[in-house]
Amino acid sequence: MAADSESFVCLEDFEKSARKHLLQSRVDYFTDGCNEQFTLKENIEAFKRYRLRPRLLRDVSKIDLSTTLLGQHIFWPVGVSPTAFHRIADYAEGEKATARATHSEGSVMILSCASTCTIEDVATASASGILWMQVMFFKRREITESLVKRAEAAGFKAIVVTIDQPVFGKKYSIDKNKTSVWFKLHAHERPVNLNLGIKDKGGEIAATLDRTATWEEIKWLKSITNLPLVLKGITTGDQARNAVEHGASGILVSNHGGRQLDYLPATIDVLPEVVAAVEGSGVEVYLDGGVRHGTDVFKALARGARAVFIGRPIIWGLTCKGYEGAKQVLSILREEVNTTMSLMGCTNVNEIAPSMVVHEDYFRKSKL
Template identity: 45%
Template sequence: MDRYVSVKDIEQAALSLLPKGARDYYKSGATDEQTLAENKLAFQRLRIRPKCLVGVERCDLRTRALGSEVSMPVGISPTAMQRMAHPEGELANARAAQEAGTIFTLSTIATSSIEEVAKAAPTATKWFQLYIYNDREVTRNLVRRAEIAGFKAIALTVDTPLFGIRRADVRNKFTLPPHLRLANFDGHLSTKIQSTDGGSGLNKYVENLFDKSLTWDEVKWLKSITSLPIIAKGVLRGDDAVKAIEAGCSAILVSNHGARQLDGVPASIEALPEIVEAVKGYNVEVYLDGGVLTGTDVFKAIALGAKMVFVGRPALWGLTVGGQAGVKRMLDIFRTELEYTLQIAGTPTIADITRDMVRHESAYSKL
């Protein structure tokens, strides 16, 4: 694993190893993929303003998220069907997060079940990503199982009345390979995605299963059936963040779903400041995912108000090249890069990273 010295190295290796269907599914974004590119480019338009001679004898990356201590402010986002990347899929990913002392988020449409992940990584801090199905009993059962298995939070995806148009999946007529199943379900809900009569099998799968009529009232319903904190995942507007809080959410995950839902929306890092400003005065945490590839990206997001960042595709690339060891290598790269960034920027701890540490490039173009 030592030959990989950047997350980009791991990505390039993974893309050369994955079969076409899985590769295109993992890496693609919505329609023209403008936002997919912007998720990364927007970080490059931010400039770090380092402080000199502040004394950096120690470097402490530890932080807390919803009461759980984590070793660094980088966790793993939910991504679907991880056994396409590696035979152990979500189990290897969760074990790597446990080894690294950070958070693993399990997707509803995973190829390893809630119970399997809990057994594989019993001491990891685990969150469960939830879609609300038309059949509320399906949803209720998923939440109950997550509680019993020791998951610490529910990350409710709020940006998905249906899945966006991902052209690569349409061209490939993407389906889940027949030796795999959606492990959190039984019967047709576990195998329906293995076939399609045209277009993306994933879009066909959710077509009649996800509830398009959802409103913020569903958060109140979710609060009524679980004591776990709820994270609103997929928020890009300040007013939506406030509505999520008023409905009972404990945290906001600023995200454009990996740029896979609607092309032309803001990059996650562009939307972050508006949301941080909107939730001032509320006792909530704000997280971010989308486009995070380096330790400096993490630093910039924290400076703009994120408590933590989460990475999805980098974990898939790590899985592909080396299973648990590959994901751990990816996390170690983030850790090392973030340690260097903190020290060179003159911020020995996460709490020292303040808003004045980062400015947009436009502030310098006027000089």
């Protein structure tokens, strides 16, 4: 845990502090991208290439950040992406702390199937908060089905299907330090909702993934649940159209935080292509990857996202201060979004227009 004297004014402060308090093997696991880590870095750098064009002299005395996701009301358009092993960051509560923080800040949490707390315990901790359940396709279909059924019974509102991970991406830190990423898990750090025969190595999850899964599995998943499906991992218009055709209710534009396939484009760059591909279908589009500032949230909304999701910053908050840290991460970001909205002349998310965010090339072209 961080010292009481440490000051946190932005999300980067939490990361800097967390790096000092976690074992290096844990830091490597949470921070690393695959291969040369181009996509990992590009997710963040790409946001910096977009510029803001505000509306001035507008009454912004009252700002309403609220919206709906799949018919559920949330206080502001930022949620928590599925990330595994929260009790590595926060021994005491893990995902339960994240759920409480997310509920307290009026948002939605996607629980990872590799959670270190049970689905039922997270639901109890969240009280009336909005929870979505992340699943993958395992060789044993009953594992995926069990996750879905338990989430339904616990009151979860949607199923998020990770579709970009038939295998695990290659991370150089694994080769350089065999214990760096697939470290041995302590008893409290294991993925308790997965009956995979895992004893102590997170890497054993990879051996259980189904490499044969196709779009037909989406049809199967729809046949076993009445919950809406959100497909996570889409980065092209063609993929998005496939998602619509197979009955998705939502799309999470994501490149897995740069952890799977290197040299994928940044999600903020591909977002408009996906949005255009599903126009008129009623399918909602969200984004994760590289969001660190309130201006990032605004840029994503202007480029077509209904909401954005964050992953690593929550881990940093948990590492530093547990529940209070996760809550503070969300609170800081929400205040930044509120300030950005005011300075951009928008009183609610419906007033955000595509013309308010342009790529830096816009100014170069205008001088030609």
